[in-house]
Amino acid sequence: MSGHLTGKNIAVTGAGNGIGRGIALACAAEGANVVVADYGVSLDGHDPSSEVADAVVAEITAAGGTAVAVAGDVSRMEVGQQIIDTAVDNWGSIDGVVCVAGIVRERMLFNMSEEEFDDVVAVHLKGHFTLYRAASAVMRKQESGGSLLGFTSGAFVASTAQANYSAAKGGVVSLTRSAAFALRRYGINANCIAPTAMTRMSENVPFEIEAGAPEDIAPLAVYLLSDAAREITAQTYTCTGSRIAVWNQPVEVREMTANTDGVFTVDEIAERLPVSIGHEEMPMFADLERRMKEMAEQKAAEEASS
Ligand SMILES: NC(=O)c1ccc[n+]([C@@H]2O[C@H](COP(=O)([O-])OP(=O)(O)OC[C@H]3O[C@@H](n4cnc5c(N)ncnc54)[C@H](O)[C@@H]3O)[C@@H](O)[C@H]2O)c1
Incomplete structure (x- = not known):
């Protein structure tokens, strides 16, 4: 890989671990300046630490790339704004936003607490809104437009023990499709990836999943952020690393x-x-x-x- 994102400024949330880390490293290797945004929390969203984002910035810098860390909670409006401001203040624009941050709180619907529902929806769904909102305000004024890339899951269709996660991921698809619909006139595209990869998030799934390494999702993300994919918008792609599939559009x-x-x-x-x-x-x-x-x-x- 080299040069597909030369000169672009890209923010990746959840960039401290798993799939997001792989995308941040790949974006930097492809020539982008990268905001590495990660709250450094446990799988269920507790115990934040700034070391996680800092470690990925150190990895990128050691490899000759350019990156800055932001260690905040993406469900907060001011953190979404801070992530976009970091790119604009350091490098003059924001060309791509990738929302990978996520947590899980698994529970059957009839036992799920209000907090378990609200926190999962906040990180996933609102965590896309905060970034899309702040980024699109800048992108619509840029001549070069920009790219929004959301992370959903095959579980957006339904989930037995994660109704909170499924609802949030369905919301991510609709939010991203709405962004695509409203922002095409400003040269902004918006798409979703539904990944599977072996990470701490997938290791406890009680059945076999079709998944490779977390880094294997990065090539599709890089492609969707690149100029070669500017005409692609309002799409959801499954990606396992070795298999990519496009989802249909909901119609009567x-x-x-x-x-x-x-x-x-x-x-x-x-x-x-x-x-x-x-x-x-x-x-x-x-x-x-x-x-x-x-x-x-x-x-x-x-x-x-x-
Ligand atoms: N791994 C899979 O098979 C799989 C399947 C379907 C969907 N996904 C989705 O892909 C994305 C990445 O998953 P992963 O497996 O790499 O997970 P991961 O747990 O390895 O990484 C998630 C990252 O998000 C960060 N994060 C959590 N809450 C945050 C917040 N409020 N603000 C900022 N950062 C926060 C965590 O610190 C962590 O570094 C998630 O959105 C997940 O739902 C993953």
């Missing part, structure tokens, strides 16, 4: 209109909906059943051998 697939008085009654809906438009199968139900079966078989095998 079938419709029916009311027969009587232009308005549906309950009885007309009950009669016509099942045969006329029906419902859409949720593919994840089949996955879930398969996983539950595998886990039950594994447990039975373990019990038999102990």
Whole structure:
């Protein structure tokens, strides 16, 4: 890799660990000046430390690159602003923002506390808003526009024990699509990556996932930040490192209109909906059943051998 981001100024949140660290290192290796933004927290969002962001800045600098650390909580408006200001004050512009910061608080919906819901949504969803908001205000005035890159998850479709995370990641997709829709006229593109990689976040997933090293997500991120991808916007890409897939755009697939008085009654809906438009199968139900079966078989095998 070299030179795909020469002269660009890029902020990466969650850049202290895992996927974000890989993207920050790759952006610097590709010629970008990088704001390494990371609060240095545990997987569930506790015990902040500025050493985590500083360590990645030291790595970039040792390799001959340029980087500055910001060790704040991305769910706070002033931290989003500080991250963008750091790029503008040091290098004169902000060309790309990559929102990778995230935490997890796993719990079944019926046991989840308000705090577990609010904190996860704040870091993921609001943590995108704070950066997109501050960056787009600068980018719309730049002749060169800019790129917004969000991090969602395949779990945006649904999750059994992480309704907070799933809701936040669905919000990230809609927020990013709205950014793409509103900001294209200013030369700003906005896309999402739904990654899988072996990191501290994925190591406790109770089933096998298709995942490689955290650094393997960086090439797609670099491409989406580069001038070669300027026309690509409002997309969500799965990336496992060895496989990239594009998600469809949500659209209505079938419709029916009311027969009587232009308005549906309950009885007309009950009669016509099942045969006329029906419902859409949720593919994840089949996955879930398969996983539950595998886990039950594994447990039975373990019990038999102990
Ligand atoms: N690893 C996977 O397989 C996977 C799968 C789907 C989605 N994702 C998403 O990819 C992103 C990166 O995941 P990862 O596996 O590299 O996680 P990670 O835990 O290795 O890294 C996350 C980083 O975010 C930082 N962070 C957390 N809260 C923060 C806050 N409030 N402000 C600033 N920084 C904060 C942490 O300090 C940490 O360095 C996350 O958004 C995650 O939801 C990962």
